[in-house]
Amino acid sequence: xxxxxxxxxxxxxxxxxxLLADKGIVTAQExxxxxxxxxxxxxxxxxxxxxxxxxDPEYHALLLRDGAQAAExxxxxxxxxxxxxxxxxxxxxxxxxxxxxCSCYPRAVLGYPPFWFKSPGYRARAVRDxxxxxxxxxxxxxxxxxxxxxxxxxxxxxxxxxxRPAGTEGWDADQLAxxxxxxxxxxxxxxSA
Amino acid sequence: MLSPxxxxxxxxxxxxxxxxxxxxxxxxxxxxxxxxxxxxxxFRNPEDLAFARPAPxxxxxxxxxxxxxxxxxxxxDEIVVELYETWLxxx
Numbered sequence: 714x715x716x717x718x719x720x721x722x723x724x725x726x727x728x729x730x731x732l733l734a735d736k737g738i739v740t741a742q743e744x745x746x747x748x749x750x751x752x753x754x755x756x757x758x759x760x761x762x763x764x765x766x767x768x769d770p771e772y773h774a775l776l777l778r779d780g781a782q783a784a785e786x787x788x789x790x791x792x793x794x795x796x797x798x799x800x801x802x803x804x805x806x807x808x809x810x811x812x813x814x815c816s817c818y819p820r821a822v823l824g825y826p827p828f829w830f831k832s833p834g835y836r837a838r839a840v841r842d843x844x845x846x847x848x849x850x851x852x853x854x855x856x857x858x859x860x861x862x863x864x865x866x867x868x869x870x871x872x873x874x875x876x877r878p879a880g881t882e883g884w885d886a887d888q889l890a891x892x893x894x895x896x897x898x899x900x901x902x903x904x905s906a
Numbered sequence: 907m908l909s910p911x912x913x914x915x916x917x918x919x920x921x922x923x924x925x926x927x928x929x930x931x932x933x934x935x936x937x938x939x940x941x942x943x944x945x946x947x948x949f950r951n952p953e954d955l956a957f958a959r960p961a962p963x964x965x966x967x968x969x970x971x972x973x974x975x976x977x978x979x980x981x982x983d984e985i986v987v988e989l990y991e992t993w994l995x996x997x
Contacts, residue, residue: 809982813934840934841977841980841981841982842979842981842982843982845981859984860981860982861983862985863985863986864932864986865988866931866932866988866989867930867989867990868952868966869966
């Protein structure tokens with residue numbers, strides 16, 4: 714018999730799905746829905762949340778208090794997912810998110826992580842040399858700005874609320890959302906107008 | 907329940923040296939001193955969940971560390987990590 718580890722992955726997946734259905738754990742339809750939900754998630758969703766927080770003080774407060782509720786308020790399904798914590802960048806402190814153990818990432822609001830987020834290089838260096846990593850992303854912060862590295866290790870997922878860039882006075886939430894890239898919400902970059 | 911500002915030490919324990927295990931406490935923090943930022947709620951112990959064992963609810967904390975106390979050449983100002991109560995001891 715072929716060892717399980719050497720079996721073709723498509724057959725393994727089909728076998729696993731059939732067992733899950735047979736045992737009444739999860740149906741094929743539920744799996745398909747969750748895959749579709751994961752595929753729909755993208756940094757645009759996090760971008761809409763950030764842009765709304767920049768233009769709506771009540772939503773800003775909700776986002777910092779309970780990120781999952783704030784995501785739900787934008788129509789993003791968070792049921793059964795880890796809580797979402799939101800870290801606000803200020804004139805005093807810049808936040809950078811890493812998962813040194815693996816690849817914990819707020820997929821519900823940012824989609825699949827960029828390839829480098831899971832790389833051993835980013836994971837080892839972000840925590841020890843954040844300024845060096847930021848510089849490689851072209852991000853240079855004022856010397857006095859504190860850098861807080863948030864190592865996402867357990868049951869939370871973390872997203873950064875960047876500072877609203879100068880020169881965006883009077884912009885509406887859609888215009889602001891279009892400025893945001895995934896790196897801004899991980900903290901490796903900052904948005905600019 | 908640990909209150910914000912409490913100084914704690916991460917247990918200097920290495921379960922990975924004793925056999926198969928699943929750990930959410932990074933190596934670089936074992937034995938290090940940190941400060942509780944705030945409680946993050948309670949979750950089933952992932953170290954048990956990973957092996958389909960009965961998993962008790964554990965308190966999870968955000969704990970802050972001084973990077974230069976870990977690496978003399980560290981570049982940041984603060985490292986904040988989620989840690990379970992079972993990994994924290996009085997300092």
